[in-house]
Amino acid sequence: MSWFSWLFTLRLCSAALLLLVGSQLGLRLGLQMVQTATCTQWGTPSDQGLFKDGDVVIGGLFSLFYNPAARDNGFTELPHNKPCTGLEYLPLQYIYAMVFALEEINHSNSLLPGVKLGYHIRDSCAWAMQAALSLVGGDSATCDQPVPLIIGGSSSITAMILSRILAPLSIPLMSYTASCPCLSDRLQYPNFFRTMPSDIYQAGAIAQIAIRLNWTWIGAVIANNDYGQVAIKVFQEETQGAGVCLAFIETLQRENIVMDARRAALTIQASTAKVILIFTWYTDVRELFLQLANINVTDKQFLASEAWSTSGNLLQDPITSKVASGVLGVAIRSSAIPGFEHFLRTLNPSLRPDDKFLWEFWEMVFGCSPGASPLSTNSPSPTDRLSQKASLPPCSGRESLEEVQSLFTDTSQLRVTYNVYLAVYASAHALHSLLSCPNRDSSPGNISSTCSSPKQIKPIEVLHHLNNLNFTTPQGEMFYFQEGNTPAKYDLVNWQNTPEGSLKVVLIGRVDGFDINLDPSAIQWNTGSNQVPVSVCSESCSPGFRKANRKGEPLCCFDCIPCAEGEISNHTGSLICERCPSEFWSNAKRTACVPRQLDFLSFNETLGFILATVAVSGASVTTAVFVVFIYYRQTPMVRANNSELSFLLLLSLKLCFLCSLVFIGRPSVWTCRFQQAAFGISFVLCVSCLKVKTIVVLAAFRSARPGAGSLMKWFGPGQQRGSVFLFSCIQVFICIVWLSLSPPVPQADLTIPGLKVTLECAMSSVVGFSLVLSYIGLLACTCLLLAFLARKLPDNFNEAKLITFSMLIFCAVWIAFVPAYISSPGKYTVAVEIFAILASSFGLLLCIFAPKCFVILLRPEKNTKKYLMAR
Template identity: 80%
Template sequence: LRVTYNVYLAVYAAAHALHSLLSCPSKSNNSSTCVSPKNIQPIELFQHLNSVNFTTPQGEMFYFQGADVPAKYDLVNWQKTPEGSLKLVVFGRVNGFDIHLNESAIQWNTGSSQVPVSVCSESCPPGTRMANRKGEPVCCFDCIPCAEGEISNKTGSLHCERCPSEFWSNVERTACIPPQLDFLSFNEALGITLTTAAVSGAMVTTAVFVVFLYYRHSPVVRANNSELSFLLLLSLKLCFLCSLVFIGRPSVWSCRLQQAAFGISFVLCVSCLLVKTIVVLAVFRSARPGAEALMKWFGPLQQRGSVCLFTCIQVIICATWLFLSPPVPKHDLGFQGSKVTLKCAMASVVGFSLVLGYIGLLACTCLLLAFLARKLPGNFNEAKLITFSMLIFCVVWVTFVPAYISSPGKYVVAVEIFAILASSYGLLLCIFAPKCFIILFRPQKNTKKHLMSR
């Protein structure tokens, strides 16, 4: 009965306005006259209508807001009955600025009370951004995951925000978190593999040392300068063990010890090979007429002195480098990611280059002399073995430089350890494997007669 009720309210409003008009309100202005019922002007009635304020018998307040009455509506929903007819169901009411809803009473065109989605795509969750589909309405879009280093922490984000330089995005791309420190540790698969290879190399070297020590009086051991052989085995063991210093969390002392141990161990090793090669050449040169005095310059004392001299030069280079500009632990932010690499940064590339360059100089000199002496007679001419071992050594360290420069993060350390182990195994197997095979499995060749047969 909305129309009837509105007419009812209109009549009551007019009645209240007339009652107010005919109640002589002008008496408050000391006027002695009242409005006559027979002389009522429309403008006067309109002015009194604006101030009408009464309560209906139903208990509702009635008044005007400007030229309108306060909005009062019933919110209705057309619903189908089981019989197929339509009915109106009131599910809310508007009273001025107040809205009261009963959403459970609403029935949508889908036949359920679940609110239908008004867009063709669901809202994008945090960690993604909205990307409109080409040629489709703006309500249709795809949810693109944020890239690494970017986040979105709101539903329906249009853009992903970049994390600060010292932070990185989490896996969900919803928050920026401090990155984890990453270094080659003993607990990961790569660290365990390299550690096993290094320890195995040191154990094999020890086993060869024991074999040579037990058969130290045999012709094969004595014919190839046993004193330098024992010193070479000791230096190879140091080479294997020094690779372990590169594994683990870098510290101030480990960074200094790494390169010093590596440089000194390999110079000691190559120095022994160089002196052994020089002795081989001197022995065969002294066999010529008039060259008997040549061996006086390459006696046992001179051999030990030469090895010490070559090694001391490397010690001086390492000491100067570590004193002036040593490597220090540093966070590598160059390769952005969820992990920041903690590595030993070379404060002076010149120092590292001098260490490698000196090793390379001795290795190339040894390779050249061994190559010249490879065709000298003798069943156990070590020059051939030294030539093969130094070829492997040089190839490993020539390929090491570009691999070291191009490797990212902690794999720089892994490349250097691999080069150390590969060159150490190459020297150990090329020089000592044939001799151990003869000593253990071909004892008939381990005789002075066999050695002197050529």
């Protein structure tokens, strides 16, 4: 071919590509114009495929070879696409799964009866676009019919490109491994279908596993592409609010895999995270494991994505056994295909002389050439291929795959292979629905009620029926497409050690949509035990503590702070401490609210016992003084100081001492009422006696003056008793009104923190108590004033001086009582009031009666009328 003709051919191919993205009609015309002259120049080599004619032909694209041929761009010869090398066993199994499914359908009496399905299967390798175009445009060498549907797109990137190219023609593309969530966008990829679930579901499943196993501190190593970035984003969204944090995110770039893997390995070694999530291709994982083995990191638990969770290459690598035993991963769901293993093991080049894929596989497995090369003379480089085959010895013909153990013949866990099998059946059911006459009327653009020939099938009709597909697989599962996606189903697998020291994949659960069925007891962890490993940044706070986040660190890193008094946390990992109800208080461990213990000033405790002892002692001393005064009642000392009021004063002092005992003990309704009334009346009676005695002293001395002789008649014994009675009745009236309207009631003081709550007599009316105290204070102040005025009256024994000192002590005690009473907590308010009662009572008793008893008992010579009258 001349340079001019080659350039003309190139221009025609360019014109075909432009027509391709324009419209279906334009593409068809363009392909027809260049088919006979040009397609073999830019398409894949015509021998790179597996072909079988039929009424309807389904296209297949599989990346069978992993080593693309080097391209010479020196412009010294015409451009030529050389075939790839390096056949892979698993993709070859996928191809024969498609062939097996089509043959199975052709033998079915219920599915597409009378219609024979054929296939055009090509190796995409580095030429996926060209292979797809040659399938949809037909092959010039064989005059093949264009296919209405393609099963292919071995990666998400490839599927995106092919879907966009085929979309203007409405040709469905059905992928068996593309998992990018972006392909679910029906606006961008309206013709895309897949039997592989979206990565959203596997990332969500891994997130739920992490939550269920209480892993809150996880490291992540991801591929630096959409596969890794989208997966880790979904993982973070699913775990948000569940307390799961990522300790780090390391990315791996295929072009710098050694350097990136070394950096990621060092990060994993330095991290405290025990669980590492890996979303990348198995070749990247292999390099990462190698770097981890070099630095002896063997204590990490790995979470695997479907891209490497069942990789035979990793399982057979000794380094993997050292670094990554116990891997827990999500895998493409597996299912048995009855008869498929027998089909594979009975494959033989002698029975399939035109099957060049099987021919090459035979050479690799048995190291011999099965016979003459089946390659056509149109092969791009027949000389090289024939010379290579000529170097191999001829096969004996007794070779068989029956005893061969390889990834190609292993059907124990069919995963991607089953996806291919499902894709074929989905295509067949869509064609069956299309070719059924009642359904044919509903196809887009159809205005005829008659059934068309399978040769007249339009891709847009197949696309329509795929969108409405719903059938039962030969395995009994319901299958349908929802926006081009298949229902999400995964296997949960675990890498477990075998007695031989190798690793095997064990099924330990399943994922159906967002439902996870996992048996943790069946998992063998990296430690070799069945105990779930712990991976946390901070140990979970035990009951009685709450989490306190560390500044600048993730939420999973926190300190445990004990709950404050009165607060509890009764479960592990509590974020807050709950306050107990007012009637309850936290126990010592801050794990439960317990009823508060009632506390009051009792006789059994030290303070109560001391106060009671002092009160009884005071009453006893008062009784003793009373006895002395009774015994010496005829002496001048007793008679001179108004013996009747003295006896009444002693009696009131004794009541003052005894009323303090009412304040000790468990408060009750009656004790609360009686104690304040007894206190108020006793002290009013006491102060009234002192006041009247002071008035009598003043009146006695005033009456001695000229013209004042009639003053004493107003302060005779009757008037004195009447005055005391009147002063006391006023206090009795105040107490009656107070206790009738709003008496003190026993009540627990819940405002004071602590396990013990004080049971006290709560003042329902502060006004009533204030009036009682105010009246006592008024009498005391007037008594003090009168006594102060009479303190210098001429007399050897002026009782006004004693009353003055006693009232000074009395007033000082009760003035100090008010702030002390208000500020004292709990039962100590009662103790303060008892102390004030006892102190003031002892002050009165000692100041008034101690000097008199001293004279009566120890200085009897002074207890005479002459001595007392002397000035």
